[in-house]
Amino acid sequence: MDDSRGRWAAAGAVTMVAGLATSYATAMALTIRESPVVAVAELIIRITPGPLAERIIRFVGQLDKPLLIFGIIVFLLAMGALAGILGRNSVIRPILVWLVLAALGAGAVMVQPGARIVDVLPVVVGFVTWVTVLSALVGPLITARHHPELESRERRVFLMVAGVLGLAAVGIAGAGRIVGSGRRHVAESRRLLRLDGVTRPLAPAGTAIGLTGIGSWQTPNDDFYLIHTAISVPTVEPKDWTLRIHGLVDRELTLTYNDLVARELTESWITLNCVSNEVGGGLVGNAWWSGIRIADILAEVGLDPSADCILQTSEDGWNCATPLSTLTDERNAMLAVAMNGKPLPIEHGFPVRTIVPGLYGYVSATKWVVDYEVTRFSDVVAFWTQRGWSEEGPVKIASRIDVPRSGADVTSGEVDVGGLAWAQHTGIDSVEVAIDGGEWMGAQLAETPSDDTWVQWAITVTLDEGEHELRVRATDKDGLEQTGVRRDVVPDGSTGWHTIQVNAT
Incomplete structure (x- = not known):
């Protein structure tokens, strides 16, 4: 066996995998939400500047988090290989590599909201694994270096030890996954939960306007867009959930889940859309939400007249500042417990999340919400606003064309065109379509139960043979006409007319 770097690098990489496996298994067994890798990923998300994060999301879409995890693992494997190579000539240098990586992991874990000292235990287990396994793996390499006559035997020993440790790492990670059944417990609690009313x-x-191809007016839970910063979604049992309301109030209030659902229930259709939704995009959905009006709860605590916002905080530490006026006016802002007639999906905030009609989610729609601090905008900085997004996020009027799709071939003559428009908490008054920059033509609107939902629209136009450009604009019930000026989603939502090209044949 030669003394090439390849075998030492392989020993280090296998060691890294073993340490990650034992660390992950420990985190799962202790039902710690964040394994060290996840904690590092979430720390990277928190410190990434807003414009850069937006560009990444625009480029890779919802693959951003899987790609981040993949990148971290590739980096760690490279560091493991480096530690193995350094072990050729030093016992101390690999340990220094493990110490640096362990320190980074421990730091990422401890800056997580609500972190406890026990949360560092997976990092400690991983570090011990790295030191122990590398020593076991390089033993045959050292022996072969000093005793060339034993090369054949030591090669077999090295391969056997590496194979056994690799398989053991996979088994340990799998066992930890099985033992760490926290999410399954929460999923079962959700399945068995019965919400009266x-x-x-x-x-x-x-x-429904009756035109095939338009996005469904009611968005099924499984199809509803998902935007959050959590790598590992929080899993909270209803019996463990509480909401603390404090700050500029006369009386602090802490609600348990049973306290909350025992109150009078409100239900309504509400459209939500993400501030990152580009013109014509799909980060928008409409659902039937059930919950308890926030205004009624806030009336009980006595609000200081100087307060103008509530800093909402999620179980995973994400936060946003919501204008107090939007939580206390006539709109049906609620602590939602159900979505489309079922308890909230875990990914959508189970057991409780905030819903505020007329605001983008980055300033209102806190999933897994656990804390309301009544405060002032001047005294707080929230997750996205410190990354360059605006302080308040009222939804902008928007419309899109769903039928036909951009780039589609259509038959010349009469062509059905349709889509959706929304201006939550204001409502849509009219939708118009223009062909090739010509005169605007009014479309037919379907009905809506309230101004807090989107509306389907449709129109039949005549297209001659050839390439055509179709654009759409909407006007809300306050008389505000959707602007054609194209603006990016940063800092407070995109603007512009959705425009498509079709070929009539």
Whole structure:
């Protein structure tokens, strides 16, 4: 066996895998939400500047988090290989590599909201594994270096030890996954949960315009867009959930889940959309939400007249500042416990999240919400606003064309065109379509149960043979006409007319 760097690098890489496996298994066994790799990933997300994060999301879409995890693992494997190579001539240098990586992991874990000293235990286990396994793996390499006559035997020993440790790492990680059944417990609790008063929704009559291809007026839970910063989604049992309301109030209040659901229930259709939704994009959905009005709860605590916002905090530490006026006016802002007639999906904030009609989610829609601090905008800095996004995020009027799709071939003559428009908490008054920059033509609107939902629209136009450009604009019930000026999603949502090209043949 030669003394090439390859075998030492392989020993280091196998060692890294073993340490990651034992660390992950420990985190799962202790039902710690963040394994060290996840904690590092979430720390990277928190410190990434907003414009850079937006560009990454725009480029890779919802693959951003898997790619981040993949990149971290590739980096760690490279560092493991480096530690193995350094072990050729030094016992101390590999340990220094492990110490640096362990320190970074421990630091990422401890800056997580609510972190406890026990949360560092997976890092410690991983570090001990690295030191122990590398020593076991390089033993045959050292022996072969000093005793060339034993090369054949030591090669077999090295391969056997590496293979056994590799398989053991996979087994340990799998066992930790099995033992760490926290999410399964929460999923089972959700499945068995019965919420009195929550009704199963049926889309109101007249909300469908009748044109095939338009996005469904009611968005199924599985199809509803998902945007959050969590790598590992928080799993909170209803019995463990509480909401603390404090700050500029006369009386602090802490609600348990049972306290909350015992209150009068409110239900309504509400459209939500993400501030990152580009013109014509799909980061928008409409659902039947069930919950308890926030205004009624805040009336009980006595609000200081100087307060103008509530700093909402999630179980995973994410936060946003929401204008107090939007939580206390006539709109149906709620602590939602159900979505489309069922307890909230875990990914959408189970057991409780905030819903505020008319605001983008980055300033309002806190999933897994656990804390309301009544405060002032001048006294707080929230997750996205410190990354360059605006302080307040009222939803902008928007419309899109779903039928036909951009680039589609259509038959010349009469062509059906349709889509969706929204201006939550204001409502859509009209939708118009223009062909090749010509005159705007009014479209037919379907019905809506309230101004807090989107509306389907449709129109039949005549297209001659050839290439055509179709654009759409909407006007809200306050008379505000959707602007054609194209603006990026940063700092407070995109603007512009959705425009498509079709070929009539």
